[in-house]
Amino acid sequence: xxxxxDARGLSCPQPVILTRKALQxxxxxxxxxxLIDSMTQVYNCTRAAExxxxxxxxxxQGEVFTLTLRx
Amino acid sequence: MAPDALAQxxxxxxxMFPAERYADLLVGLRxxxxxxxxxxxxxxxxxxxxxxxxPVVDDPYQFGAVAAANSLSDVYAMGGQVVLALNVCCFPxxxxxxxIGEILRGGAEKVAEAGxxxxxxxxxxxxxxxxxxxxxGFVHPARVLTKGGARPGDVLILTKRLGVGxxxxxxxxxxxxxxxxxxxxxxxxxxxxxxxxxxxAAGAHACTDVTGFALLGHACELAEKSxxxxxxxxxxxxxxxxxxxxxxxWLFPAGTARNRSAYAGQVRFAAGIAEETQQLLFTPETSGxxxxxxxxxxxxxxxxxxxxxxxxxxxVGEVLSAGDLPRIExxx
Numbered sequence: 001x002x003x004x005x006d007a008r009g010l011s012c013p014q015p016v017i018l019t020r021k022a023l024q025x026x027x028x029x030x031x032x033x034x035l036i037d038s039m040t041q042v043y044n045c046t047r048a049a050e051x052x053x054x055x056x057x058x059x060x061q062g063e064v065f066t067l068t069l070r071x
Numbered sequence: 072m073a074p075d076a077l078a079q080x081x082x083x084x085x086x087m088f089p090a091e092r093y094a095d096l097l098v099g100l101r102x103x104x105x106x107x108x109x110x111x112x113x114x115x116x117x118x119x120x121x122x123x124x125x126p127v128v129d130d131p132y133q134f135g136a137v138a139a140a141n142s143l144s145d146v147y148a149m150g151g152q153v154v155l156a157l158n159v160c161c162f163p164x165x166x167x168x169x170x171i172g173e174i175l176r177g178g179a180e181k182v183a184e185a186g187x188x189x190x191x192x193x194x195x196x197x198x199x200x201x202x203x204x205x206x207x208g209f210v211h212p213a214r215v216l217t218k219g220g221a222r223p224g225d226v227l228i229l230t231k232r233l234g235v236g237x238x239x240x241x242x243x244x245x246x247x248x249x250x251x252x253x254x255x256x257x258x259x260x261x262x263x264x265x266x267x268x269x270x271x272a273a274g275a276h277a278c279t280d281v282t283g284f285a286l287l288g289h290a291c292e293l294a295e296k297s298x299x300x301x302x303x304x305x306x307x308x309x310x311x312x313x314x315x316x317x318x319x320x321w322l323f324p325a326g327t328a329r330n331r332s333a334y335a336g337q338v339r340f341a342a343g344i345a346e347e348t349q350q351l352l353f354t355p356e357t358s359g360x361x362x363x364x365x366x367x368x369x370x371x372x373x374x375x376x377x378x379x380x381x382x383x384x385x386x387v388g389e390v391l392s393a394g395d396l397p398r399i400e401x402x403x
Contacts, residue, residue, distance in 0.1 A: 013322040017244050020320065040328040047346065048321035 005034040007041065008064065015041045016048045019069070023052050029071040036065050074284055074333040097215060098149070102296050104217050105148035105279055108210065116212045118151035123159045123203025127239040127357050128256055131170045135177025135202060137259040141282065141358035142204035143185050147267035148280040148361060150216035151208035153185040158192025161201035174202050185262055214271060221277035221297035221364035225390040228373065230266040230383065231258055231360025233286055234314025237351060240324040241317040251313030258311060259358040265380055270363045273373040281359030285330045287352045287399060289362060291337050294398040297364070302400045303388035305344050310351070318347040326355035339397040352401065364390050 004022045007015035015036050022032050032054070034045055042065050046056040054069045085100040093099070097116055098108040106120035122142040126134045139156070146153050158178060162171055182189045182204070238255040241247035263280060270278055277297050279289050286308070294301045330353040340349055365373055370386060377384035391400075 012325040012328070013240055013244055016321050016323075017246065040325075044321055044323065044328075051319065051321060 002033060003035055004032045008035050008037045012040070012044060016044050019045045020048055020052065023049060023054055023069065032069040034067040034069065036067060037063055038065070041065065042067060073329045074288060097212060098217060102219060104219075106145040106151070108149060108212075108215050110212050114211055116210050116215065118146050118149050118208040118210050119205075120145035121159060121203070121205045123161070123201050124357065125199055125201055127235075127259070128242070128252070131173035132177040133256050133260070135174035135179075136181050137177075137256065137358055138174075138202045139178035139181035139204055140260055140262055142206050143181065143187075144263045144280045144282070144358060146206050146208035147263035148216065148278055149208075149210060150214050150267060150271045150278065151210035153182070153187035153206060153208045153264075155207040156182045156187050156189050157205040158189065158194075159201075159203045159205060160192060160194040161197035161199070162194060163198055163200060164196055166200060174200075178202065178204065181260070181262065185264055216267075216271060216275055216278035216363070217296070218277055218279045218293040219296040221293060221299050221301075221390045222366075223299060223390050223392040224367055225276055225364035226367050226370040226386055227301060227303065227362060227388040227390065228270070228365055228370070229281070229286075229309070229360055229362050229385050229387045230263065230270075230377070231261065231281070232309040232311045232383070233281070233351065233356060233359070234311035235259055235359070236285070236324060236326070236354040236356050237314050237317045237322060238311060239357065241313070241320075241322045244322060246317065246320070246322060248313060251311070254311055254313075261358075263361050265382055266361050266377075266384070269373060269376045269380070270361055270365070272376070273365050273369040275363040275365055278361055278363040280361050281356045283326065283355045283357075284334070285327075285353045285355055286362070287338055287401075288330050288334045290399050291334050293362065293364070297390070298393050300391040300394055300398050300400070301388060302391055302402060305341070305348060305401050305403055307385060307387045308352070309383070309385045314351060315347065318351050321347075323350055323354055327353050330355065337396060337398040339400050341400070341402045343403050344401060349401075362387075
């Protein structure tokens with residue numbers, strides 16, 4: 001699985017900005033994977049992605065959350 | 072710092088200085104308020120507060136002015152007039168004398184505009200710049216404005232637009248448009264002096280300023296200390312241009328989630344209030360306006376007084392009688 005955005009260790013709103021940028025570059029659709037490290041970032045990045053028409057699922061492993069965005 | 076954690080660390084301090092032992096202490100740690108108030112005589116009390124912040128804008132003069140207006144606001148939130156101020160400075164070694172001079176000039180000019188005098192200060196070295204003031208003022212002991220006096224039926228007014236928090240966050244992320252930043256800086260630089268005088272003249276029952284805990288956090292405190300509930304009308308809440316656009320992009324600062332987790336349990340939103348709007352109402356503000364509970368028969372006169380002075384004011388809600396949680400309702 002290719003990781004498109006590694007936003008671990010960054011604080012708001014940087015993960016959202018990086019996620020939005022990756023989604024805008026993949027505007028045609030597909031899959032974008034984002035690594036983040038808190039539930040707040042999961043919530044914020046999910047909402048930002050949904051605004052752009054993407055659907056989000058996440059997986060938690062220890063302190064790392066893998067957010068998979070699809071359109 | 073998260074509001075609940077702050078309350079926890081302050082609790083032992085309040086116990087160390089029990090109010091009953093200090094007859095002239097009108098407002099101290101418990102119940103806490105925007106500033107401390109200490110009676111000096113029959114017709115005069117001292118208002119004391121300190122506040123300092125990290126830069127919210129790039130321009131050093133503007134940063135100084137915003138930080139000073141933000142610090143002085145706590146005196147105005149208590150109904151006081153500014154008398155003395157002291158600089159509180161944390162500057163990195165690499166910051167040039169010219170830049171520091173501009174920060175201090177921005178702050179000093181605000182103190183002068185407030186009618187106060189800058190009399191000293193203290194500087195320590197720090198990696199990230201921080202600036203603010205110790206602000207001292209006077210207030211008549213019978214005219215202190217606290218968070219604790221709101222009565223059912225009072226009208227809630229707000230004296231500045233909301234949104235500087237998300238706009239400055241968007242700015243730090245290079246996402247904000249210059250005209251949005253300029254309006255936010257203007258708003259943050261504006262003293263709450265005139266607003267405080269008019270709110271006091273209208274016989275306000277309670278007052279506080281809107282800063283780091285956001286409109287809803289500060290409203291929760293006012294409601295709790297007054298033993299009432301508050302109802303806001305979401306359609307009447309005024310926003311700075313750009314705030315809703317950046318909310319749509321979900322550029323919320325970390326403080327939004329902190330405030331939401333601390334206060335959401337006390338707030339009920341009507342169905343149909345967008346999630347972005349809810350988030351915005353939990354987003355920290357810097358040098359925000361006053362929120363005050365005004366007797367209903369004085370509200371029209373207050374609005375007219377603001378209009379006559381060329382300043383903004385909005386009626387944003389009402390005070391309800393005590394009841395079960397939620398303390399705050401946001402309606403449509």
